[in-house]
Amino acid sequence: MTLSIIVVYMALVIGIGVVSNRLLSSTGEDYFLATRSIGPVVLLMSLFGTNMTAFALLGSSGEAYHVGIGVFGLMPAISGLVIPTVFFVLAPRAWAIGKRHGYTTQVEFFRDRWGSDLLGLLLFIVLVALVIPYLLIGVMAGGVTLNQVTFGQVPEWIGGLVICLVVMSYVTIGGLRGTAWVNTFQTIVFMVLGAVTVTVVFSRMGGVGTVMARIAEEAPALLAREGNFNYVRWLTYSLIPLSAGMFPHMFMHWLSAKRADSFRLTVQAYPLCIALVWLPPVLLGVAGTLDFPGLIGGQSNSILVRMISLHAPGVLAGLLGAGVFAAVMSSLDSQVLSLGTMFTEDIVDHYGYGDSMTDKQKVASGRIFVAVILLFTYGLSLVSERSIFNLATWSFTGFASLFPIAIGALFWRRSTKIGALACVITVVVLWTYFFTQGWGDRAYTVGGTGVMAVAVILGASSIAMIVGSLLSSPPEPERVERFIAPS
């Protein structure tokens, strides 16, 4: 039964991709950006669905299992403020410039802003490298979910493989329009199923109050932050959601909006959507310590699915499996599409490799690139035992540290390509250093001080951007005015 529900769900998702394909015009702008026609509701759902992934469902429940309810304040509460603020500040402006000059990708946008091919190439490599751990958590989540809801009958490697194949299928068929539609559908699915799941499971456990009272007796530390969170870490963690300003897949969705005003709904509704999605997994993760004590490290990734399988097997477990798959695929699809688009536009087309190719061959080259990246990620998922929360945090650290690029491009007329290059190189060097330092440590902070690596890297990359710009020649005014209107 459980497996049948998941199979039906997968078929439904591919079906939506096929239907949207019938509405697809033959232009590249429609495939990549849905002809910049996405209205407020689908924009909210597709941006939110793209942003919420295995990190929100399995990662948060796994982390709450270890450190308690503070996870909700640490990540979703501050994301509910920072991410919509980032959208408010950046998205409508990027949309207006993108529409006026016909930009399709983030790399193209920044390359043109500072007139530097080197910057474009470097950004392409860095963005692809940072998306890989983000893809990895989705593929890992697919494996864990299918394995747990079938009580181990389906090995983890099959779940990851299924996720990769289904996503490749509907992205290939439906382009960004298909991805936006599927994301809207999937976002509704995982929001509704999350609420239903937590209601059913807690009612079978005697109610939220009863469960929390039991935890207060057996593991009271999980209900407070003292001892589980360092206050400096808490403060510096608030920089992580700035990553939403530099995700290539989010940027691509920004460009797909119909109007700048379409972002208003997203900015206002985002905190409520985040609360609705994150609260059930955090509650279930904490409650999971009662039923499944003693899980170590990455084993807690599966606590949400274990809880459902224990308290609500059968139909609900199948629906939950579909919900987790929905959350995972609604991010993977956009990431895959943005990677393929960047490869086609910023490498094949920009460097002239595509001069002798037909449009179909160019798009096919992007798909081959994506297939190679997915294959590589899938291979990593077979050997990785990492915490989903931890992997995502490192990926987000890199993106958040590139944030000065977005601010410089849209607001600082004096910023130069030397400044932007210095910023990216600083991020590459420091991120690599801290990543290798913190690889074995789940709660790594710089020198054990509580300061998250993101604070140091972002500080350094901001300084590099400012100093590099001020020490180099001012940019040509005509180029600047294409991006920033004269005051």
Next chain:
Amino acid sequence: MSTKQWLAFGLLATMYVLHNDWWLWSDSELIAGLPIGLAYHVLYMVVTALVLAIVVRLAWPTHLDSQGDR
């Protein structure tokens, strides 16, 4: 920046400060069945949505739609 934009910025900065509820850091008391720290942040997110609705009304960059069409 206009007065409305400063006001919007001030509201967002206030929300950032309110996120850091150090006074509940070690409190595990249950309120309506939820730990107080969790209940605080659920309420915080509802208030954040209201504040963002005000910010959008105060300081939305209305000129951008026409810029995109140029």
